[in-house]
Amino acid sequence: MLGVVFNSKSDKKRMMDKKAEEPVNIEILQQGEIWTISINRPEVRNCVDRYTADQLERAFQAFETDAAARVAILTGEGGNFCAGADLKAVASGDPSRVNRMERHGAGPMGISRMELSKPVIAAVSGYCVAGGLELAAWCDMRVADDTAVFGVFCRRFGVPLIDGGTVRLPRLIGQSRALDMILTGRPIAAEEAFSWGLANRRETTRSALEGAIELAVLLSKHPQTCMRNDRQSVLTQWGFGEREALEEEFEFGLNTLTSGETVEGATAFKDGLGRHGETV
Numbered sequence: 001m002l003g004v005v006f007n008s009k010s011d012k013k014r015m016m017d018k019k020a021e022e023p024v025n026i027e028i029l030q031q032g033e034i035w036t037i038s039i040n041r042p043e044v045r046n047c048v049d050r051y052t053a054d055q056l057e058r059a060f061q062a063f064e065t066d067a068a069a070r071v072a073i074l075t076g077e078g079g080n081f082c083a084g085a086d087l088k089a090v091a092s093g094d095p096s097r098v099n100r101m102e103r104h105g106a107g108p109m110g111i112s113r114m115e116l117s118k119p120v121i122a123a124v125s126g127y128c129v130a131g132g133l134e135l136a137a138w139c140d141m142r143v144a145d146d147t148a149v150f151g152v153f154c155r156r157f158g159v160p161l162i163d164g165g166t167v168r169l170p171r172l173i174g175q176s177r178a179l180d181m182i183l184t185g186r187p188i189a190a191e192e193a194f195s196w197g198l199a200n201r202r203e204t205t206r207s208a209l210e211g212a213i214e215l216a217v218l219l220s221k222h223p224q225t226c227m228r229n230d231r232q233s234v235l236t237q238w239g240f241g242e243r244e245a246l247e248e249e250f251e252f253g254l255n256t257l258t259s260g261e262t263v264e265g266a267t268a269f270k271d272g273l274g275r276h277g278e279t280v
Helices: 009-021 052-065 087-093 131-138 152-155 164-171 173-183 190-198 207-221 224-239 242-257 260-268
Strands: 023-030 032-038 071-076 120-124 127-129 141-145 150-153 200-203
Touching: 009 207, 023 052, 032 052, 052 152, 071 207, 120 131, 120 207, 131 150, 131 164, 141 164, 152 173, 152 200, 164 173, 173 224, 190 200, 200 207, 224 242, 224 260, 242 260
Parallel strands: 032 071, 071 120, 120 141, 127 150, 141 200
Antiparallel strands: 023 032
């Protein structure tokens, strides 16, 4: 994490060795506002076993409850985002390694059922497949560089999508394109993913993480109550008809209006701030 003071080179080495051993790393940027949460199992393309899933859940719980935290970035170490559940762990039958398989509580990949009040951006390099694709679909936005490969590769092994893939993919890219991915299991490169809207941003000259950090900085500068309420309205409207959804949107809007942020924003606009796309 940023801000750690080492008393000696040996202290620094011990800290780096410990970080290398952990399956999930957290780095905190911009005075605690931006969290980068990385899956750290590069030797297996960041596949997720039970312990890794548990660590992901703990990391995002910490992000959600930290008052200073505004935006999280989910990514993978070593050039790949995530290649899904660890099938070797599944095949082992070891309860400590096999992913959770309960109807309620945490999903097999750890965070796929979590409902956060703050946005999460996926920074996608390399393989983002099977359960890894489901993790990326769980995020609010996805930034991909040209090394990214998306796909339902678990189609080849009889492993179902049970971390939201059959629900979130159609909502993101439409049923026709989602079924193309889900039924065929074919690889989808960054260019096609961007053209479909699966990737919100495509980075051609820098890494996905660099692009995601830039996007996170932008989101962190916005008035947070308004942004989070509008985000929550988008996420909850799927369960309502149009009339009920509009009523819910209005309630979220009232919450923002009564918070004082709108008056502050209007005052800033009157004073000439925040115009022409500039942040206040």
